[in-house]
Amino acid sequence: MPERLKPKKKKAKPLKQAKYTIGYTPDGKAIRKSFYGRNNKEIEAKYRAYQQEKFEEDRKQEFITFKEFSEEWLDKFKRPSVSPVTYRSTYKANLKTLNTSIGDIPVIKLTTNDLQAIFGSVSDISKSKAQKMFIIAKAVLEHAVTINLITHNPMKGVVVGKTRKSENKQAYTGEEYRQVVEFAKTHKYGNGPLLALMAGLRLGEICALQWSDIDFYKKILHVRKATTIDNHGRSIIKEPKTACSIRDIPINDEFCQFFGAQIQLDTFVIGNGSNIIMDSMNYIHRNFKYFKNDLQKKYPHIQNLNMHELRHSFGTVHYKAGTPIDVISTIMGHSNIEITKKIYVHDNVEDARNRIDFSKLP
Incomplete structure (x- = not known):
């Protein structure tokens, strides 16, 4: 066929x-x-x-409001391009503050006067926060110009007013430092505070520190990693943000004797035996909270410092003990000495007097 x-x-x-x-x-x-x-x-x-x-x-x-437009901008342009921590703590937090004032105003009706009313009355917030809010508001409204929603950016001409005067970070005195160190040695959650007080570690570095990072024989603590949050909100370990944060810290006999005598039930120095990465926020709100409460009960006269201020105390006691500022800067992982001087060293007139040798003056 x-x-x-x-x-x-x-x-x-x-x-x-x-x-x-x-x-x-x-x-x-x-x-x-x-x-x-x-x-x-x-x-x-x-x-x-x-x-x-x-x-x-x-x-x-x-009729789209600033809140609706900014949230759309945040989701499309910032969420994919910044870390989850930056997204949450910088962009989302500062937009929330802006939206309490101008969130319900339609973008096309937002005026320079509306914005100046906000940025001219920032005496109750820090200079850093005001600057971040300014940059974010300007970027959001610049996008509105780009898509022809508005013809010009109303942030042009806005001036940031006088902000709240920044307060010096608190630090322990030499006597308080010693009392807290000794207390931490006996406390269930004392390892974290001790790593901040005796090695100047940041919280993320403390949560990521493993026993293998400590060389007890050579008396060196190796900082090679820190914890951060991934896109799913989980704690992960990554290299520190800057090259200066990767460093080797000399540790003393007291440090080696205390930590070297511990039974290593976990990979992580502040672990609880599960070998799971400690989430930094959970650590602050649980472990460190218990530590602070117990410390205040035993020593009510001692300053109630946060975790970052324990790190400040490390820099301060070293400075007052005569450790050169460049050495402190290197140990703490700063990019330059000025950061160490400005943020971590707390001098008073008597400290200055003790450092001046009046006998050598002409």
């Missing part, structure tokens, strides 16, 4: 194309868009459907 020939498919006719002006750039240049169809009627129908969709979108945009 002869093979039946399959009928050849007819080639589809090429679609017709027509260009329409759909808008104009800020400098008056026409924006053209192509529409395709089998005939002019179909092309016209597609163009009309586009116009209707654009009209409805424009009406929606006309």
